Amino acid sequence: MRTEGDNMIGLRRQNRAAVLLALQRHGGLSRKRLASMLHLTPAAMTKIAAELIGEGLIFEDGSVPSGSAGRREIVLRLNDQSISALGVSIGLGKASVSAVRADGTVLFFETVPLPIRAPAERTVQLLSDHLMKQIQRCKQSFGRLLGVGIAVRGVVGADGRTVKTSFDALDTEDFPICDSFEAQTGYPAVLSNNVRALLSAELYLSRSEKPESVFFLRCGSGIGAAFSDGDEIMEGDRRQCAEIGHIPVIRHGGKPCHCGKSGCLETIASPAAIQAEAQAILSESETPLLWKLTNGGSNAVTTARVLQAARGGDEGALRIADRAAQALSDALKSVVYLMDPGKIVLYGKIFEQPYFLSRLRTEMDVGVDTAHATPMEKSRFNLTLEEKAAGLLYINHFYQNGGMEE
Ligand SMILES: [Zn+2]
Structure with missing residues (x-):
């Protein structure tokens, strides 16, 4: 139930947003079709279309037959090659700067190494310098450059513009990162947790082909997740929704985790944990195949090689990989029973490994009745x-704001 009143500007913004988002999702649509989809009067639709065409945000693109004999309707389409946004993504020990067009085309992407607990203000300066240099160097057209989307690991503050904690990526807590980037670059900024930004990009690029709700699992160096209900990405009261990697799974003697606890899911099921565990037991007797693959060198042990060895029947590697798949599937099964998502989407390099993916699928079926069988697939954009998520955060924000910058 809506609890806020709407003034005329609010309504205009809302109607413009509905039109822009419908065109983003469905591609070209006629005024008539849009009006009926969005419950707008023909007069209101004509006015909004004229405004958006005038501002260059949409254009008329040919015509399609209408229902009645011989008549045709003009199709409206997003002018999504004419706007773009900058992106900044900050992880542990590395960051990236990028720019993306509203149609998803990446204009530039550059990774920038950072120290662990990077000094916050200086990092913003450094990344802003990289952005400005890339803008000058980039030969492609930006069109109208709207703003900068920032994706950071960790927890976003209640104001949506502050990094409450980045789990050691930056050295400062409660850091007003949007203000800082706005001052350095001169562009308006929006902020999101990094995994939520990936899910937001997944939904944006999936257009109309998305189920009602998605549980998005990202296995990078750690394990993160995000949950969407319709177009909304859930944040939770403390903005920590779907911190699946930090569910405690080992009660005693678990390994320390970046979050400050020990025995989290991430400490046994993440790609980094799989690699570290295999390095610890690497020997000719315990992990014979992995030993061969790495010439006995601990530095040559990668998650991919551990999973390759597991696939070939290496007992030590199998034990580690199977425990990881089991622990991960146990956590996902809780999600299935609690949240009933339309789909689980898997994201990360580890899901390119056939052994791990099939093992996870098998584990997901254990103890689950058919009523709870949930489609699980690797992201189409794995x-x-x-390269796109941070920039698309700003584009999405712009469309949701009705294509108005203030
Ligand atoms: Zn943890």
Whole structure:
């Protein structure tokens, strides 16, 4: 139930947003079709379309037959090659700067190494310098450059513009990162947790092909997740929704985790944990195949090689990989029974490993009745969203704001 009143500006913004988002999702639509989809009067639809065409945000693109004999309707389409946004993503020990067009085209992408607990203000300066240099260097057209989307690991503050904690990526807590980037770059900024930004990009690029709700699991160096209900990405009261990697799974003697606890899911099921555990037991007797694959060198042990060895029947590697898949599936099964998501989407390099993916699928079926069988698939955009997610945060924000900058 709406609890806020709407003034005329609010209503205009809302109607413009509805039109822009419908065109983003469905591609070209006629005024008539849009009006009926969005419950707008023909007069209101005509006015909004004229405004958006005038501002260059949409354009008329040919015509399609209308229902009645011989008549045709003009199709409206987003002018999504004419606007773009900058992106900044900050992780543990590394960051990236990028720019993306509203149609998803990446204009530039550059990774920037950072120290652990990077000094916050200086990092913003450094990344802003990289952005400005890339803008000058970039040969492609930005069109109208709207703002900068910031994706940071950790927890976003209640104001939505502050990084409450970045779990050691930055050295400062409660850091007003949007203000800082706005001062350095001169562009308006929006902020999101990094995994929520990936899910937001997944939904944006999936257009109309998305189920009602998605549980998005990202296995990078750690394990993160985000949950969407319709177009809304859930945040939770403390903005920590779907911190699945930090569910405690080992009660005594678990390994320390970046979050400050020990025995979290991430400490046994993440790609980094799989690698570290295999390094710890690497020997000719315990992990014979992995030993061969790495010539006995602990530094040559990668998650991919551990899973390759597991696939070939290496007992030590199998034990580690199977425990990881089991622990991960146990956590996901809780999600299925609690949240009943339309789909689980898997994101990360580890899901390119056939052994791990099939093991996870098998584990997901254990103890689950058919009424709870939930589609689980690798993201269609696996390994490509990092380049787009931060910039698309701003584009999405712009459309949701009705294409108005203030
Ligand atoms: Zn943890």
